[in-house]
Amino acid sequence: MSQTTFGKGHHLHLIDGSGFIFRAYHALPPLTRKSDGLPVGAISGFCNMLFKMVEDQKGSDAPTHLAVVFDHKGKTFRSDIYPEYKAHRPPAPEDLAPQFPITRDATRAFNLACIEAEGFEADDIIATLADQARTAGARVTIVSSDKDLMQMVGGGVEMYDAMKNRRIGVEQVEEKFGVGPDRVIDVQSLAGDSVDNIPGAPGIGIKTAALLINEYGDLDTLLERAGEIKQPKRRETLIEKADQIRISRELVTLKLDTPIDLSFDDMAVNAPDPDVLLPFLAEMEFRTMSARIAAKLGVDAPAIAEPVSDTGPSGTATPAAQLPIDPEKYETVRDVDRLNAWVQKIYDRGYVAVDTETTGLNEMIVDLVGICLSVEPGEACYIPLIHKEGEGDLFGGSNLAPNQIPLDQALDILRPVLQDESILKIGQNMKYDAKIFKRNGIDIAPIDDTMLLSYALHGGLHNHGMDALAERYLDHKPISIKSILGTGKSAITFDLVPIDEATKYAAEDADITLRLWQMFKPQLHAAKVTKVYETLERPLIPVLAKMEMNGIKVDRDHLSRMSNSFAQSMAGLESEIHELAGRSFNVGSPKQLGEILFDELGLEGGKKGKTGAYSTGVDILEDLAAEGHDLPARVLDWRQMSKLKSTYTDALQTHINPDTGRVHTSYVISGASTGRLASTDPNLQNIPIRSEAGRKIREAFVAEEGNVLLALDYSQIELRILAHIAKIDNLKQAFLDGHDIHAMTASEMFHVPIEGMDPMIRRQAKAINFGVIYGISGFGLARNLRIPRKEAQAFIDTYFERFPGIRKYMDDTVAFAKEHGHVETLFGRKIHTAEINAKGPHAGFAKRAAINAPIQGTAADVIRRAMIQMPDAIKNFPAKMLLQVHDELLFEVPKDAVEETTETVRKVMENAASPVVKLDVPLTVDAGVGNNWAEAH
DNA sequence: TGTTTCACG
DNA sequence: GACGTACGTGAAACAC
Known part of the structure; x- marks a missing residue:
């Protein structure tokens, strides 16, 4: 490609490199280089993003020119104008700082132009280049989500937010600032920015600023005519702080004359040189990425020393995701011989990824349509069983497509291996497949579940659906089920999908599942969540499957x-x-x-x-x-x-x-970040009880003839756990003595006797007790109790005085979260708190969530432990476990077995924490019996 | 598809 | 006195 003059017809991409690095650092789990422990998480994420940018942009919209722009270290000219500018910024995290220089190396290794300038910010360089390119008649895309750059949008310049996958044009800028790009500076000058420490006009935010600018046209006119403003406060602010506002304008205005020592020709896009890029990736020890990029470039991947670690039960597994995912290569198994060959492969390997395809999502209704298997990345098969084809008859039925193994015959061949104790079956959301198999007469075991592996490893960071995991960890977007089945009224069921097409989609899922498992399983140990996965996640699958099928x-x-x-x-x-x-x-x-x-x-x-x-x-x-x-x-x-x-x-x-x-509800094991279950289709965890009218609905939940419903629920479990975790002696003692905990709190706070206490006082104490669990705030308590905020704050102050351990717990928990990026339950469950170091309103949110998570999560762990023990504990009783509602378990029991069941279940629940955790407070369980759920409560 | 409201612990 | 706040969920209806 010969570049003569830069201008019309060219498309320049300007990438905010520093923004990329921070996003990569915060979005990804920490990663270190095996050989020497150098932190490389941000570099890895950065490289992935660069590669993705290059790959994604290969269409007609592709950049002809591209530069990655960085902030230069040290002060900028803005600090000379206003010494406070960005003065409150904490230094970069310790494990991020050493990665900065290497990201420049990475940029050059990808054969991309790399620009920074002393005394200037990346934004100034981007603005200068964008302005010059615009003048030359070229198109510009600024890849950044920094709102400061929005002043550059328009006239052929657009922004692109890579994380949100969203283009930002004039319209989006107007949405954000209430004015067009040309007046963004004016609005920012008035509104200021607490993050960057730009003062602006005190008391005026973006909304008000936009209002004023729109009314007066521009900032200079506004300041000139400030005396005309009707609101006295605003008028005075604008008159008094005019200088401060003008300084703010200088700070937010991006330089259009930043000195840059590269020409546009230097930024012309060229393919990376494998001889430069691959050695760099090898040096970083990015095994997966090297392989993927080498494949894309059509060369061999460089050899990188294997780390000494087990990759799976066989120890000989291919490293996950090394091969590209190619749906064309999957096999359709159409006869018994091929199926037997696959069974043999499974026995040879010792484990297999399994996925079922069905006619819908409701496991209790749908039919099994086909099964996919994979024993090695890139190698997977689909076994179609009841696919239909042709027009069908008058009754809506269709003819079975030819060349499929009959369902029963296929299941008979697969049953021994799926039930074989020595063969591990791996699935994504195995509970679903286990129920399908169960309805087809197969008890699949033993099992592993990539969704739950991810939940144990990354709980709180993101959801754990296969599409999300594949995109995030394999950098692959799976074929969407919608593209196969269609949407809305014209959607078809999977048995109507042509078998060739079905194979590509279905087998890919098994392939991806296997790759995820190979990646996640060895990580459990290092992340110290093996116990969590093995004792709180995996064993729950069969228990829940049984409960859900009970209905x-x-x-x-x-x-x-x-x-x-x-x-x-x-x-x-x-x-x-x-x-x-x-x-x-x-x-x-x-x-x-x-x-x-x-x-x-x-x-x-x-x-x-x-x-x-x-x-x-x-x-x-x-x-x-x-x-x-x-x-x-x-x-x-x-x-x-x-x-x-x-x-x-x-x-x-x-x-x-x-x-x-x-x-039959369905529980989502990985639905809530804290470890709680979520109930869907229908949600049976929010059946009314608080109101009289709603309570009647519970009467519709009944026991079978000759049976009763038995409900057992933990009493005040979260407050008990709080007393234990925060080590509040008087709270612990009250629970040991069996006192009314809210009355006791009120008594301690307001110095009133428990006997004959005003119910209002107790109610307030109760609200505070709950508030504490939620990360109390004066505002929240005030709203809840409908009292002035001052009073609420006074209550909280008194509470902290009387129970100083609570304050300490809250502070310690937030500090722990800030340091580690996660909090933990007493059982070691990790709940990641990605937002904890965020600025602005996000921060308070994240803090309260961090305070709440260990309490709510420990309670969730306790009842999980009880549920997991339950099938064995009641195996000699004719009782069935039906529902879980966070701190309650509901059983259906023949009338004559109620008493012994109650005592057995109660014992399991009350002792569920031990022996792993020895609580300083007893857990007590209340029981109720009745013909319906309302009575049982 | 996103927002609002409200049911539960 | 800038902003918006109790924690964790799922479902239904409305508005676009």
Whole structure:
């Protein structure tokens, strides 16, 4: 490619290299070079991003020119203007600093231009180049998410946020700043920036700034005419702080004349030179990346010394993801001979990745369509079993496609190996496949689950679905199921997919699963989460599978009667509401309701929310109702009925399985970052109980004839765990003595006797106790108790005085999170806290989550342990475990076995923490029995 | 598809 | 006095 003159027709990419590095550092788990322990996580992420940029941009939109721009170390000219500029920035983390210079080497190794300039920030260089390129008539894409660069957008310059995969044009800038790119500087000068320590005008944020600029045209005019502003506070601020605002403008204005010693021709895109790039990657010991990039460049991967570590049970596994993923290479197994050959491969290897394909997502209903296997990366097969083809007959049935092994015959061949104790079966979300196999007469065991491996390793960092894992850890985007099945009404089921196409999709899943397993399994030990995975995750799979298949009986008629009654009440309320409003409208629309309440009826309690819509949540409506307004009170009643009807009485009926007559939920083991389970389709963990009307819904959950429902729940488990973890002696003692913990708290705080205590006082103490678990704040407590914020803060201060251990626990936990990037439960479960070092409003959020996680997570671990022991503990009883609701287990038991079951289950639950953790407080369990779930509570 | 509201622990 | 805050979930309806 010959470059003569840079300009029209060219496309320049300017990459914010420093931004890339920080994002890579914070987004990825720490990684060190095996040979000498050099931290290389950020470098690895940086290289991956560079490579991705180069690879992704090969289309017509490809850059013709590209430069990676870095911040130069040391002070910039902005510090001379304003010494406080970025003065509060902490130094880079210790394990990041040594990686900075190497990222420059990496850039050059990829054959990309690398620019930095002393005394200037990367943003200035980017701005200067973008401006010059724009003038020359070229297109420019700035790869960065830094809002300071938004002033450059327009006239052929766009930004691209690589993390969010989002282009930022003039429209997006207007969204963010409320003004066009040409006025961004003005708005920033007024709003300032706490992160960079740009003062701006105190009391004025982006919203107000945009308002002012839009009204007066530009900053100079605004400052000139500041005296005309109506609001006294604003007027004074703008007059008094005019100099400060002008300094802020200097700080936020990017330089368009930064000295740059490269020409555009130096930035022309050229392919990397394998002889330069691969030795660099080898030096970094990036094994997987070297292999992948070598493959892309069409050369052999360099040899890198194998680290001394076990890669799996056989110890001879191919390193994960070394081969490119090529769906064309997978085999379709169509006859018994080939299937037997695969079984032999499995025995030779000792483990196999397995994936089932079905006609849908509901494991209790769907049919098994096919099975995929993989024993080695890149080598996988699909065994189609009941694929259909042709037009089908008049009854909607279709003909079985030819050349498929009959279902039963295939299962008979696979059964021995799938049940073989010496063969490990690996799956992604194995609970699903285990249930499918169980319904087809196969008890698959032993098993490993890549979803749960990832959960144990990376809990809190990201979700653990296969697509996310493949993209993040294998840098591969799997074929989407939507592209195979279509969407919406025209979607088909998997048995209707042509077998050739099905093979590519399905076998790829098994291939990916195997690669993920080869990557994750050896990491458990180093991450110190082997125990977590082996005792809290993996053994839960069969327990939950059994519970879910048990299901719970639901009385359809009861629900149906309630639906009718709710419908009637709602109709009555609706006409009342319309009359009060003076016109008819959709009561279910928060937007319309807000307009009626605040615009048409003129009630107080204005706007909020980022969309600008009125907020009409319970809090607001209750306040209005308390002031004596009828309409909001009626709406609250209507809302409650609408919720109960749509979410429960109506929806639950549709979840009754026609074969079993019962409702089967599905628990997501890796759903909650803390270790809690999540229940879906339907969610049986949020069945109403707090309100009288809602409670009736629990009556529909019933026991089979001759049986009763038995509910056992931990009493105050989170507060007990808090007392233990934070070492609060008087709290511990109260639990040991069996005292009313909220009354005792109130007594300690307000010096009132427990006997004859005012219920209001106890209520407040209770709110504080719960608040502590959630990472208390004056604001939150004030809102919860509906008291002034000052009072709430005073309560909290008193609380911390009386229980100083709590303060220490909170501070220590946040400090631990900041240092390690995660917090831990008493059982060693790690909950990563990626945002903990974030700035701005994010920070408070992350802190509270970090404070809460060890408490909520330890409680979750305890009940997991109880559940895992349960099948063995009750194996001689005719009892069935049906549901888990965070601190409660629900059983279905024949009437005559209730007492012995209760005592056995109670014992297991109360002792579930030991012997691993010896709690200083006893765990106690309350039990209830009844013909339905409401009675059992 | 994202937002709002509300059900639970 | 800038911003927005109790922690963890899932589902349904509305609005775009």
